[in-house]
Amino acid sequence: MASKEPEPAPPQAAQADVLVDPLEHVAEGEPIIRVRGLVNRFGKQVVHDGLDLEVQRGEIIGVVGGSGTGKSVLMRSILGLRTPDAGEIEVLGIDARTTDADQRRQIERNTGVLFQDGALFSSLTVGENVQVPLKEYHRDISDSLRYELALLKIKLAGLPADALNKLPSQLSGGMRKRAGLARALALDPPLLFLDEPTAGLDPIGAAAFDVLIRTLQQALGLTVFLITHDLDTLYAICDRIAVLADKKVLICAPMAQVETFEHAWVQEYFHGPRARAARDARDAQPLRDASQHTQDN
Numbered sequence: 001m002a003s004k005e006p007e008p009a010p011p012q013a014a015q016a017d018v019l020v021d022p023l024e025h026v027a028e029g030e031p032i033i034r035v036r037g038l039v040n041r042f043g044k045q046v047v048h049d050g051l052d053l054e055v056q057r058g059e060i061i062g063v064v065g066g067s068g069t070g071k072s073v074l075m076r077s078i079l080g081l082r083t084p085d086a087g088e089i090e091v092l093g094i095d096a097r098t099t100d101a102d103q104r105r106q107i108e109r110n111t112g113v114l115f116q117d118g119a120l121f122s123s124l125t126v127g128e129n130v131q132v133p134l135k136e137y138h139r140d141i142s143d144s145l146r147y148e149l150a151l152l153k154i155k156l157a158g159l160p161a162d163a164l165n166k167l168p169s170q171l172s173g174g175m176r177k178r179a180g181l182a183r184a185l186a187l188d189p190p191l192l193f194l195d196e197p198t199a200g201l202d203p204i205g206a207a208a209f210d211v212l213i214r215t216l217q218q219a220l221g222l223t224v225f226l227i228t229h230d231l232d233t234l235y236a237i238c239d240r241i242a243v244l245a246d247k248k249v250l251i252c253a254p255m256a257q258v259e260t261f262e263h264a265w266v267q268e269y270f271h272g273p274r275a276r277a278a279r280d281a282r283d284a285q286p287l288r289d290a291s292q293h294t295q296d297n
């Protein structure tokens with residue numbers, strides 16, 4: 001995640017970070033993200049008006065809603081990249097609006113983010129991109145160890161080792177998403193944010209990415225905040241779905257409950273032909289216990 005700190009922390013502070021339990025402020029059974037009464041406005045446009053949401057530790061929460069309903073703004077607010085007009089947000093037990101440098105660092109250090117546009121540095125190789133957060137937070141590790149760590153993350157994201165030395169422009173769309181994921185996972189964050197990760201991928205590439213997310217979430221014990229309007233993704237890998245409409249989270253529940261929710265947008269979205277196809281696909285080949293691992297384009 002981009003940092004706008006005025007001056008770099010000394011190496012000792014960076015090293016101490018490693019020893020801090022990222023979940024130390026989150027009590028057992030407490031949500032890992034808590035949003036209450038969130039209000040976001042741009043001029044006269046009200047995007048969120050009293051939005052509430054809780055994300056439990058270890059779940060994949062699918063955040064869905066029409067275009068412009070404020071999914072990305074919600075994510076930016078949770079990450080503390082945007083200061084809301086009102087409301088309370090806690091992430092990892094820390095106030096997202098904190099101006100305390102150590103607490104900000106705790107949030108940044110423990111959240112991996114794949115932004116909607118991928119946001120890789122185009123002039124850096126994939127390996128260098130993955131090393132950016134490592135350089136920032138592990139200043140004292142050797143170049144060779146940092147290289148090895150970057151390689152590990154690249155393989156974890158399902159990329160071949162030779163992707164390390166390629167520029168983002170030399171990769172396919174699916175591989176670029178995986179490179180962004182490798183960078184998001186660079187610091188082993190317990191909390192991962194993905195904004196429309198399968199948008200623009202073909203259905204096979206998108207399905208492979210879904211399997212990857214589920215596999216990593218299970219293997220690494222991640223909590224995943226996943227913005228998507230890919231119905232296949234929602235059906236295949238999400239534990240609960242949060243529906244954004246009317247400036248709020250209308251419902252946040254497992255799919256079976258969301259499908260029966262009485263609301264025009266929900267009914268249209270979850271009962272159209274594309275939803276039927278996604279349901280059939282899930283029933284034919286459930287991914288929830290991702291036991292396979294596929295390479296994509």
Ligand SMILES: Nc1ncnc2c1ncn2[C@@H]1O[C@H](COP(=O)(O)OP(=O)(O)O)[C@@H](O)[C@H]1O
Pocket residue numbers: 042047065066067068069070071072073074
């Ligand atoms: N920086 C900004 N300035 C003005 N308006 C914005 C800004 N960011 C988002 N918006 C508006 O807020 C609404 C929600 O945006 P966004 O969260 O990006 O929607 P989406 O649900 O598609 O991700 C949109 O109408 C968008 O135009």
Ligand SMILES: [Mg+2]
Pocket residue numbers: 071072073116195
């Ligand atoms: Mg968006």
